[in-house]
Amino acid sequence: MAARQKKRKQTRKNTRPRSRETKKRQRAPVKKTRATLNIEKSILHVRVARYNPQMDFHARTHEYHVTLNKGESVLDLLTRIHETQDGSLTFRASCGYGGCGACGVKVNGKTVLGCVTQVSDLMTENQTIHIEPLHENVIKDLVVDEKPFFDELEKISPWITPRINDVKRNHKMGINDVQKLGNAHQCILCGICNAHAESQKTGELGPAAMVKAYRYRMDVRDANTQRDAVISKQFPVHYSLEKANACPRSIFPGDKIKEMRELSHKQKQTFRGVKK
Amino acid sequence: MSTLTHDILIIGAGLAGQRAAIEARKQNMDVGIISKVHPVRSHSVAAAGGINAAIGEGDDWKAHFRDTVYGSDFLADQDAVKILCQDAPSRVKEMESWGVVFSRTNKGEIAQRPFGGQSVARTCYASDRTGHMLLHTTYDQLMKTRPTIYSEHYALSLITENNHCAGAVVWDMEKGKIISMRANAVLLATGGYGRAFSVTTNARICTGDGLSLAYNAGLPLEDMEFVQFHPSGMYGKGFLVSEASRGEGAYLLNSKNERFMKKYAPQKMELASRDIIARAIMSEIAHGRGCGSQKDHVYLDVRHLGEKKIIERIPEIRKTVHEQLGMDCVKELIPIIPTAHYSMGGVPTNVHTQVIVDAHNNPFPGLYAAGEVSCLSVHGANRLGGNSLLETIVFGRIAGQKMAEHVRENTRNKGSVDFSHHEEKARARVDELLTSVKGTKSHVLRTKLQQLMMENVGVYRSKTGLTSAQRAWKKLSTESKAIHVEDKSPTFNMDLIHALECQNLVTFSQSIIASALARTETRGSHARTDYPARNDQKWLKHSMAVQHGENVQLFYKPVIIAGYAPEARHY
Numbered sequence: 001m002a003a004r005q006k007k008r009k010q011t012r013k014n015t016r017p018r019s020r021e022t023k024k025r026q027r028a029p030v031k032k033t034r035a036t037l038n039i040e041k042s043i044l045h046v047r048v049a050r051y052n053p054q055m056d057f058h059a060r061t062h063e064y065h066v067t068l069n070k071g072e073s074v075l076d077l078l079t080r081i082h083e084t085q086d087g088s089l090t091f092r093a094s095c096g097y098g099g100c101g102a103c104g105v106k107v108n109g110k111t112v113l114g115c116v117t118q119v120s121d122l123m124t125e126n127q128t129i130h131i132e133p134l135h136e137n138v139i140k141d142l143v144v145d146e147k148p149f150f151d152e153l154e155k156i157s158p159w160i161t162p163r164i165n166d167v168k169r170n171h172k173m174g175i176n177d178v179q180k181l182g183n184a185h186q187c188i189l190c191g192i193c194n195a196h197a198e199s200q201k202t203g204e205l206g207p208a209a210m211v212k213a214y215r216y217r218m219d220v221r222d223a224n225t226q227r228d229a230v231i232s233k234q235f236p237v238h239y240s241l242e243k244a245n246a247c248p249r250s251i252f253p254g255d256k257i258k259e260m261r262e263l264s265h266k267q268k269q270t271f272r273g274v275k276k
Numbered sequence: 277m278s279t280l281t282h283d284i285l286i287i288g289a290g291l292a293g294q295r296a297a298i299e300a301r302k303q304n305m306d307v308g309i310i311s312k313v314h315p316v317r318s319h320s321v322a323a324a325g326g327i328n329a330a331i332g333e334g335d336d337w338k339a340h341f342r343d344t345v346y347g348s349d350f351l352a353d354q355d356a357v358k359i360l361c362q363d364a365p366s367r368v369k370e371m372e373s374w375g376v377v378f379s380r381t382n383k384g385e386i387a388q389r390p391f392g393g394q395s396v397a398r399t400c401y402a403s404d405r406t407g408h409m410l411l412h413t414t415y416d417q418l419m420k421t422r423p424t425i426y427s428e429h430y431a432l433s434l435i436t437e438n439n440h441c442a443g444a445v446v447w448d449m450e451k452g453k454i455i456s457m458r459a460n461a462v463l464l465a466t467g468g469y470g471r472a473f474s475v476t477t478n479a480r481i482c483t484g485d486g487l488s489l490a491y492n493a494g495l496p497l498e499d500m501e502f503v504q505f506h507p508s509g510m511y512g513k514g515f516l517v518s519e520a521s522r523g524e525g526a527y528l529l530n531s532k533n534e535r536f537m538k539k540y541a542p543q544k545m546e547l548a549s550r551d552i553i554a555r556a557i558m559s560e561i562a563h564g565r566g567c568g569s570q571k572d573h574v575y576l577d578v579r580h581l582g583e584k585k586i587i588e589r590i591p592e593i594r595k596t597v598h599e600q601l602g603m604d605c606v607k608e609l610i611p612i613i614p615t616a617h618y619s620m621g622g623v624p625t626n627v628h629t630q631v632i633v634d635a636h637n638n639p640f641p642g643l644y645a646a647g648e649v650s651c652l653s654v655h656g657a658n659r660l661g662g663n664s665l666l667e668t669i670v671f672g673r674i675a676g677q678k679m680a681e682h683v684r685e686n687t688r689n690k691g692s693v694d695f696s697h698h699e700e701k702a703r704a705r706v707d708e709l710l711t712s713v714k715g716t717k718s719h720v721l722r723t724k725l726q727q728l729m730m731e732n733v734g735v736y737r738s739k740t741g742l743t744s745a746q747r748a749w750k751k752l753s754t755e756s757k758a759i760h761v762e763d764k765s766p767t768f769n770m771d772l773i774h775a776l777e778c779q780n781l782v783t784f785s786q787s788i789i790a791s792a793l794a795r796t797e798t799r800g801s802h803a804r805t806d807y808p809a810r811n812d813q814k815w816l817k818h819s820m821a822v823q824h825g826e827n828v829q830l831f832y833k834p835v836i837i838a839g840y841a842p843e844a845r846h847y
Contacts, residue, residue, distance in 0.1 A: 054765050083719040087762025087771045092313075095479040097596050098516045099408065108489045139450060140768040144527060146314060147427075160375035161417040171372045172384035177378060185377045187414075189316050251643065268768045 001015050026272075034212035038262065044068045044123060046081065048089065050141050051131040054234050061137065062086075068119055072129065075114035078142075080140030091142040098248060105142055106132040111192045111249045149191050156213040156231060169221070171211055177220045184215040184256060193253050196246055207253035214256040217263075232264040248255040278455050279695065282308035282424070285443060285459035287431045287486060291407075291668035292320035292647025292675070293465030294414045297460040297678025301421035305683060308457060310429040310446055312481060312773070316415055319467055319479045320668065323407025324592060325391060327371075327669075328662035329364035335396050337361040342840060343571075344663060347549050348656025349800035349810065350842035351499070351818070351835055356627050358653040360663070363670045375698020376413045376667040379589075385546065387591060388524040389589075393549040393847070399662040404520040404592045413648060414589065415559055429455075430773055431485065432702040434643070435491045435695055436460065441642035442693040444489070445702040449773065451764025454703055456695045460643050460686060461679040464490065464623055464631070466671070468648040472781050472788070473616035473734070474726035477509055478613035486649040488780035490623045495633060495640060496820040497605035497784060498651040498833070500619035501792035501802045504659055507553035509615025511573040512599050515516035515592055517612055519661040522546040524589045527577040528553070529609065536574075541847035548847035551658040553803040554614040558735045575609035578691045582606075608779050614735050618659055620801065621791075624820065624833075627755045629675040635820065635833040642682070646675040646742045653818065684840050703741040709775050715760035718771070718778040725752055725781055733792055742793040749786055753826075758781040787821035790828040792835055795819060812842055 046064045050056070062126075075093055082089045083209045091114070094102040098116040107122050108130050124131045137145040193207040201267075205213075213231045216222045221225050245252045284300050286293045289311035300307045311318070330340045340361040345352050372378060372386060379401055391399040401408035428449040435443045435456070443458040466486030470478025491497055507528075508517040522528075528546050530536045540546035540556040548556075557574050560818035568571050578586060578593075582605045586594055597605050623645040624632050629652075647668045654667055671783040732745035756779050763771035798804050799812040817832040 022817055052765050053767055082770075083717070087717070088765065090763070090768055090770050092317075093312055094481050095316050095319065095322055098321075098599065099592075100319075100321050102313065102317045140765075148680050150314065153421060157420075159420040160373075164371060171386065172367050173378075173380055174384045175380050175382065181377060185409065187412075188321070188408070188411075216375070219377075221373075221375060259346065 003008075004048075043127060044119070045126075046077065047128065047130045048078075048141070050089075051138050052088070052140060068123075072119050073115055074105065074107055074112065074117045074122075075117055077119050077129075078114065078131070090140050097187065101188035104134045104192050106134055106195075106197070111195050112192060113192070126139040127199070132193060144191075146191060148251065149194055149208065150189070151205070152209050153212055155205060156209050157224055157227050158212045159215065160216060160219065160222050162221060162225075173220065176212045180218045180220070181215060181258070182218070183249065183251050184218065186212050187211050187215070187251055188249060193245075193247050196240065200250060206258065210257045210260070211251055211253045214260055217260060227236050231260065260271045278453075279458060280308065280455060282306050283459065284308070284461045284463065284679050285310065286463045287378045287444060287489070288318075288462070288463075288465035288467060288570065288647070288649070289315035289412055289425065290465060290467055290647060291594065291665065292415060293318075294411070294418050294464065295669050295672030296437070296463055296465065296646055296676040296679070297423050298414070298418050299673045301418075301423055301682050303677070303680040305680050306424075308424050308426060308459065309428040310431060310444075311456070312428065312430045312485070313523050314411060314427045315418070317423065317481075318411065319482055320411045320665075321408045321475070322516065323410075324516060325405045325520040325523065326389060326396065326401035326406045326662045327368060327410065327665040328398050328399055328553040328660070329666070330361065330398055331365045331368060331386065331400070331472045332396065332398060335355035335398055337364065339395055340364065340398060342392050343652065344660055345610060345656070345840045346845060347658055347660040348705045349658055349845055350796070350812070350816065350840075351502075351549075351656030351799060352652065353653050353656075353836040354574045354840060355836050357460050359522055359627055360654050360666060360670050364666055367666065367669045367673070371410060371413065374413050374417050376402065378407050381810035387518065390547060391523050392519055392547050392553075393544070393660040394547075394662070401520065403588070404518050407665060410669070412783075417460075430776065431489055432776070433698055434489050434644075435693065435698045436493045437693045438792075441640065442841075443695070445695070445698050447702075447706065448834050450768055452769060454706070456699055458693075458695070460683045461644060463583075463629075463679060464643070464645040464649050464673075465647045467650045467782065468619040469781070470616045470619070471722075471731060471777075472729050473503075473727065474723070474730040475509060475613065476616040477514060478507055478616070481783050483617070483777035484649075485745055485777065485780050485783055486621060486645070488845055490631065490643075490645075491784050491787065491823055494823065495631060495643075495832075496822045497621065497787045498624035498818050498820055499653060499657075499788045499791070500798060500821055501795055501819060502620035502657050502785070503616055503657075503733070503800050504618040504620060505554040505614040506617035507550055507557055508576055508610075508612040509612050509617070510597070510600055511568075511611035511613045513598060516599055516615075516617070517576060517610055517698070518548075518590065518729065519528050519592055521576060521578055522803060524578075524585065525581055525649070527580070528557070528594050529567075529577055530560045530577040531567045531571065532565060532651040536560050536565070541721045544847040547657055549660060550617075551803070551845055554600070554735050554801070555803055557612075557614055573611045575614045576612045577632050578605050579607065603651065607631070613823040616730070618654070619648055620657065620659055621788075622649045623653055624818075625650045627652065627674075629671055630678065635831055643687075644675050644679055646671045651818075657802060663716045663794070692820060709759060709761045709772055710758045710764055710766075710769075715758035716755045716760070718759050718775040721752060721755050721759060722774075722778045722781060725778075725785060726785075728752070729785060729788070731810045734789055736803050736805050737792055741794070742789055745789045746793065749782075749789055753786070786828055790830060791819040791821050794830050810845075816842065
């Protein structure tokens with residue numbers, strides 16, 4: 001294993017940056033040769049971002065040709081390529097129905113869960129689909145480093161701090177109080193919102209951490225005022241709240257953040273009003 | 277090769293593993309958790325319907341106990357069922373105080389819905405995302421205890437020496453290297469094995485790895501023939517259409533638009549236990565009353581519930597059916613078919629979650645199991661919906677407590693166990709796969725096994741089918757020793773992991789086929805066309821399967837009856 005790691009081969013360097021390549025591909029019309037005219041319309045050009053730390057200095061793109069099957073999701077497609085063409089193609093996947101959050105990828109620029117996204121919905125007119133990892137922090141191929149994403153959650157104490165009079169509550173919670181949470185507690189921690197936020201570069205709390213904070217902030221059973229202090233100091237201003245709304249669970253972190261900011265502002269005003 | 281040491285090593289970070297970790301951390305144990313996916317990706321997240329607890333007014337744990345034992349077709353060990361049902365109310369209330377967002381009644385109490393095989397409505401639920409809610413809340417509480425989590429690490433083998441468990445050899449998936457983990461106590465919490473079948477609700481990760489860890493270490497596997505086929509899997513995909521739909525009043529219809537459950541379970545109808553319904557569906561199809569052009573499925577009808585109730589009570593079903601099948605269940609019928617869903621069998625344990633080695637329940641020191649991978653047995657021959665989530669929390673907590681006790685009572689003799697032999701063996705297994713130049717690809721072998729199991733070890737079994745399955749298995753076993761892994765890089769090698777998982781699937785499938793062939797009766801989810809009746813005189817006992825060279829050796833263990841004598845079972 002050591003020997004294998006030692007040898008870092010000089011690969012064919014893909015000297016052109018990906019973005020230019022993409023633009024060139026998009027500009028060039030599909031050449032209509034005799035061969036292409038005879039090919040069935042369902043042949044897909046699948047351009048996948050590849051990166052193997054043992055072999056590559058930086059990411060490269062590999063193009064696969066497959067005939068698209070009806071009803072195939074992005075994950076189905078990747079699986080088929082992995083099984084029938086290239087066993088080294090690596091990606092995360094688990095539940096297959098959009099519930100676990102493992103398979104986030106970028107498809108033709110759109111961040112989605114691969115298992116619930118139909119290829120036919122996203123492919124371009126010239127039968128092309130470009131699949132990239134969710135963000136730049138890549139371990140291998142489409143597998144990104146999730147550790148910073150999960151570690152960040154701890155900054156906002158993502159657990160309940162029960163109110164002192166919890167015993168009297170007798171495990172009751174009004175339906176109105178449940179509705180106050182909206183759908184924040186349905187987050188599957190897929191990382192798609194954070195992928196847009198680039199908050200790791202700015203040092204701000206990412207949208208997923210803000211949604212988690214909202215989930216406990218709005219829970220009547222929680223009494224963690226320290227968390228409020230943490231999030232009100234770090235209300236994110238640098239990332240696009242609109243882009244963060246790419247959430248596959250329709251949670252809209254941007255809206256949640258705005259709501260918490262307004263609440264925090266109101267509380268400060270009230271405090272000032274009370275102070276004598 | 278590096279060696280890490282913890283008091284307790286937990287393999288698998290779903291609900292059971294996480295709950296055990298929380299309990300052990302509360303008792304100041306040094307806990308290492310390994311999981312082949314990040315903990316929140318565990319399959320517990322997919323559980324939908326709810327969690328049972330006798331917290332309602334007029335409800336009693338004894339009624340829950342009777343329902344569970346009846347549902348198990350009297351194969352459940354009643355001492356374990358007692359603990360499950362007695363502890364349920366405290367566990368559910370604890371989850372609520374941890375912040376689980378349960379659905380509520382108008383009075384603000386935890387809402388409970390009717391569920392299969394239950395005499396009263398006692399299934400507490402969070403819409404139809406109960407598993408997700410419980411898992412993420414438990415993960416939040418786990419974070420509070422600051423555990424050591426080795427995410428994306430795969431257990432290759434258990435280290436067993438001098439008849440006790442001393443740790444495990446583990447593969448770091450990101451770096452591609454082997455680590456030995458020493459521990460005073462090891463917990464198997466790796467979940468079920470739905471992926472041994474071609475049609476399953478289970479995620480890709482449900483490959484029964486913990487079962488193979490135990491089986492390869494010479495330990496027995498209990499009641500492996502009892503595989504639950506959930507009646508309502510999405511036709512063509514296998515994904516779960518939760519029992520919650522039937523709890524809210526859905527109908528099952530055949531091609532004649534009849535609610536055919538009237539013939540099979542006239543009292544409970546669509547809320548009979550899952551084994552009865554799965555067989556009913558297969559029977560309807562076999563008699564030509566299946567739906568669709570191929571007449572190979574039936575319909576689930578929720579249209580009469582109305583859009584408002586569907587959005588409130590079963591929104592995930594509506595969403596998934598729309599995403600996967602492109603239909604709106606408010607207006608259309610959902611095509612369903614029985615699908616491999618849950619493994620009643622597994623690594624045998626006593627009520628303290630200690631893994632046992634023989635018919636006398638002698639424990640194997642240092643090794644524990646909890647959750648779906650274990651077989652206590654609380655579910656016997658058939659599990660009731662809502663009892664699985666409960667099992668993970670009740671026995672996950674007990675596992676944490678018992679392991680902490682074990683650690684306190686047994687000071688580890690550091691360095692007494694030689695790990696190098698186990699490391700070399702594990703290294704050899706990985707190297708053989710990484711350097712392979714020919715052989716069967718893992719997905720080809722896996723598909724062959726899945727089809728074999730689905731056809732011959734499915735809802736209905738027979739001597740002919742099981743015998744031919746045994747013969748075919750031998751060929752697959754030979755092929756599994758020469759799998760071709762195309763990806764040679766050590767970093768995050770999914771091709772390698774799939775090959776290891778495939779080998780595991782083949783390994784323990786042997787015990788499923790053998791146990792099913794030997795059991796000449798129909799009980800719970802094990803249905804023999806050649807032996808259609810239940811036979812308490814001969815078969816009121818647990819099957820135990822042990823590896824014996826290339827074959828399986830079977831022995832039997834008595835069922836613990838404690839308060840509810842077996843009777844005829846009808847719904």
